[in-house]
Amino acid sequence: VNVEGQDCFMPRIEWSWNERDAINISEGETIDVKIIRIDHEKERIFVSxxxxxxDPYKFLERLDVGDSIAGKVSRVDPKHGIFVTLESGLDVKASKVKALEEPVIGDMVNCRIGQKIVRTDDGRIKGRVVIVKYPNGKRKVKDLGQFLFE
Structure with missing residues (x-):
């Protein structure tokens, strides 16, 4: 990051509150940053x-286990599971009620807080939700090759 002609260092985690956010910026684009540390020995300025x-945590810290919140399925990974982006913009791990079909990326979901959302000592926000229903119904995945078998 270049701030007023000075090269600065921004750790990836300082891009967004959501650890999985892609850095989507073009060269020359202007963004707001805050100086978080100056290392005089290595002559580095760290920005965020x-x-x-x-801070999405300000809203989420008021929620207790069992409270309802809306979200959107952001990732479905066979190894790591389901992730939901909550209405506050935070991405959290999710599970689902057994009676529900498997979610698809982009599905709007109603969730209940399954594990209190807390801020860890290193500043990360952790928590879990349980998907309880699809308020707009379940999206159907289009099978582009289905005509071959009709």
Missing amino acids: RRQTLP
Whole structure:
């Protein structure tokens, strides 16, 4: 990151509150950053974009286990499981009620807080939700090759 002609260092985790957010910026684009540390020995300035964004934890810390919240399925991984982006913009791990079909990326879901959402000592936000229903119904995945078998 170049701030007023000075090269600065921004750790990837300081881009957004969501650890999985892609860095989607073009060269020359202007963003707001905050200086978080200056290392005089190595002559490095560390900056953070995340510190200039609203903290999603402020909203989530008021929620208790069992409270309802809306979200959107952001990732379905066979190894790591389901991840949901909550309405506050935070990405958390999710499970689902057994009676529900498997979610698809992009599905809107109603969730209940399954594990209290907390901030860890290193500043990360962790928690779990349980998908309880699809308020707009279950999206159907289009099978582009289905005409071959009709």
